[in-house]
Amino acid sequence: xxxxxxxxxxxxxxxxxxxxxxxxxxxxxxxxxxxxxxxxxxxxxxxxxxxxxxxxxxxxxxxxxxxxxxxxxxxxxxxxxxxxxxxxxxxxxxxxxxxxxxxxxxxxxxxxxxxxxxxxxxxxxxxxxxxxxxxxxxxxxxxxxxxxx
Numbered sequence: 001x002x003x004x005x006x007x008x009x010x011x012x013x014x015x016x017x018x019x020x021x022x023x024x025x026x027x028x029x030x031x032x033x034x035x036x037x038x039x040x041x042x043x044x045x046x047x048x049x050x051x052x053x054x055x056x057x058x059x060x061x062x063x064x065x066x067x068x069x070x071x072x073x074x075x076x077x078x079x080x081x082x083x084x085x086x087x088x089x090x091x092x093x094x095x096x097x098x099x100x101x102x103x104x105x106x107x108x109x110x111x112x113x114x115x116x117x118x119x120x121x122x123x124x125x126x127x128x129x130x131x132x133x134x135x136x137x138x139x140x141x142x143x144x145x146x147x148x149x
Contacts, residue, residue: 001041002032007139021121026072032081046112072119
């Protein structure tokens with residue numbers, strides 16, 4: 001499982017001209033899922049996201065988490081995080097989970113964040129979405145359950 005976490009001032013997701021999810025301060029999380037991701041990866045990555053110290057404290061030091069600050073999360077499924085560009089010019093998505101495997105993992109990830117107490121907005125799985133956000137900082141963190149980076 002891979003996640004790109006961006007600290008945001010605001011974020012909204014639009015599908016077919018309608019806003020389907022929106023948050024204020026918090027994090028936009030693009031989530032990539034591979035076929036063998038399951039409960040261990042969900043718990044690991046959700047815990048890392050919720051507790052990641054990317055929010056400034058009173059001294060301006062990134063020392064607080066979404067859980068500490070009551071920040072929200074906007075989670076967007078993003079199979080292209082497993083795009084492999086080592087050969088040719090067209091990315092290969094062979095390592096990305098197919099929709100029938102990815103959907104329940106994505107839904108469980110979202111539920112895990114909610115169980116921890118975060119407000120969570122989502123897009124629509126497999127829909128063409130327009131994601132609008134204001135990156136705060138900018139702060140962008142990469143998380144990989146296999147610790148590839």
